[in-house]
Amino acid sequence: MNAPAATVPAAIVPAAIVVGCSTGGLDALRTLLGGLDPRLPQAVVVCSHTAAETAELLCGLLTHVAPLPVAEAAERQSVRGGVIHVAPSGYHLLVERDGRFALSVDPRVQHARPSIDVLFESAAETWGAALVGVILTGANADGAEGLRAVRRAGGVAVVQAPEDAQAAAMPLAALDLAGADHCLPLPAIAPLLNRLCLP
Amino acid sequence: MSSVRPAEDAALDDIELELFVRAMQRRHGYDFGQYARASLKRRVKRLAAQLDCATVTALTDRALHEAALLPRLLEGLSVPVSDLFRDPPVFRALREQVLPTLASHPRINIWQAGCAHGEEAYSLAILLEEAGLYERSQIYATDISVNALEKAREGIYPAREAQQWSRNYLAAGGRRSLADYYSARYGLIKLDRRLRRHITFAQHNLASDTVFCEAHLVLCRNVLIYFSNPLQDRCLALFRDSLVRGGFLCLGLRERLDFAPVAGDFAALDPALRLYRLAGPAAGAPA
Structure with a gap:
């Protein structure tokens, strides 16, 4: 499950980090994003089910802890490096090949909109091996398919250790279906991302 | 593996x-x-x-x-299905800020583009009915999909939606009970057929078809997000060309007019709700 870091192609510097979470996600995001290095040049894109009504509120809460600017992802807007983009409430967030965000109100996927699978799958198509996918705490199976797409495209998969997660179902589903290159307790994930992304 | x-x-x-x-x-x-x-x-x-x-x-x-x-x-x-009174603040703004202005017209034409199963067209019909304007209104509800239009004409929806839709309706300033507008049976709700009397459901392809009516309000929500920039621009120009001077445009809550070439033709009435008004060529025209 916890594959050696040697499987990660050393030559590829990630262009983006995608993060998915659900139940318990706000606390997990505070810890994770709060630990990121302010020099990170990568775009960070967050899909959280916990923000069902209030992506704006989530942005506000994360702004206080994150060392990078936090903004709600807007349709047609370019994905910007060094910015934490948050999926708006009630819409699927996708990344287009030209590096811009797109939204959709297509049916819920895994009972969720925004769906982590939808974000991760489109991100995997856009960035291929230059992508890190992170699955955190959550009480459903969204994100497992998406993380599998990330790995199949050659990207790096990171999963919060289920025993460390407030809700273990999402990490467990991701590990079952996709596996992971790194399965770590929450406090260790930001340092890992900093290492992967600041070579 | x-x-x-x-x-x-x-x-x-x-x-x-x-x-x-x-x-x-x-x-x-x-x-x-x-x-x-x-x-x-x-x-x-x-x-x-x-x-x-x-x-x-x-x-x-x-x-x-x-x-x-x-x-x-x-x-x-085509456009995915919506809800009755989705985003209640938008429908409240239509009720409170737009309909009173439309009331000054002897005839009211509304184009609802991308109507899916008719949820927003019927929501508009209820608004107009309660404002006492429906008898002189005409709603053109269009979609690319004839199957969707067929469903829209039926006005039948799963009963499990009724509770949320009732909450939406009340949050949008509804004056009665949403249940006054439908009958429930076998896990379905069927909207009162009378709501359809001034709605014309018709096929229209935003990617290729042109202006077909002179509208006082164009409602097109969560459709442009599926289009590339050039097609978005085409649609917005189409809406502008369909609107009378001083006419209203209502887009989805995460759709953006500000970067489109037609942006300068519109003034924001309520930018957070994506409610715009076509500015007239004659400055200072009566509101």
Whole structure:
């Protein structure tokens, strides 16, 4: 499950980090994003089910802890490096090949909109091996398919250790279906991302 | 077992999608080439799965050889279903800020573009009814999909939606009970047929068709997000050209007018609710 870091192609510097979470996600995001290095040049894109009504509120809460600017992802807007983009409430967030965000109100996927699978799958198509996918705490199976797409495209998969997660179902589903290159307790994930992304 | 998927596989996906889009255009005259790619790809793949096609190429094969399949294809590629009074603050603003102005017109024409199963068209009908304006109103509700239009004409929805829709209706300033407008039976709700009396459901393709009415209000929500920039610009120009001077435009809450070439033609009435008003060529025209 916890594959050696040697499987990660050393030559590829990630262009983006995608993060998915659900139940318990706000606390997990505070810890994770709060630990990121302010020099990170990568775009960070967050899909959280916990923000069902209030992506704006989530942005506000994360702004206080994150060392990078936090903004709600807007349709047609370019994905910007060094910015934490948050999926708006009630819409699927996708990344287009030209590096811009797109939204959709297509049916819920895994009972969720925004769906982590939808974000991760489109991100995997856009960035291929230059992508890190992170699955955190959550009480459903969204994100497992998406993380599998990330790995199949050659990207790096990171999963919060289920025993460390407030809700273990999402990490467990991701590990079952996709596996992971790194399965770590929450406090260790930001340092890992900093290492992967600041070579 | 875990294998890195070669880049060629992703490229193959793109080729299959391109061929499908090409087939729809050449065989049926529907151009999806200006749809936003990522969500189009998801829809096409979902459609392939629903029609038991193992690949998008298999779907393309059927699209080419089974003419009768076209309505089903368009249904799968058109606007997804909505809710009655989705985003209640928008409908409250229409009720409180837009209808009082429209009331000054002897006839009120409304174009609701991308009507799916009719949820927003009927929501508008209820608003107009309660404002006492419906008898002199005409709602043109259009969609690319004839199957969707058929469903819209029926006005039948799953009863499980009723509770949320009732809350939406009240939050939008509804004066009665939403239940006054439907009957419930066998897990379904059926809207009062009288609501349909001033709605014309008609096929219209935003990617290729032109202006067909002079509208006082154009409502097109969560449709432009599926389009590329050039097609968005086309639609917005179409809306502008359809509107009377001082007419209103209402877009989806996450759609943006500010970067479009027509942006300068509109003034924001309530930018957070994406409610705009066409500025007249004559400055200082009466509101």
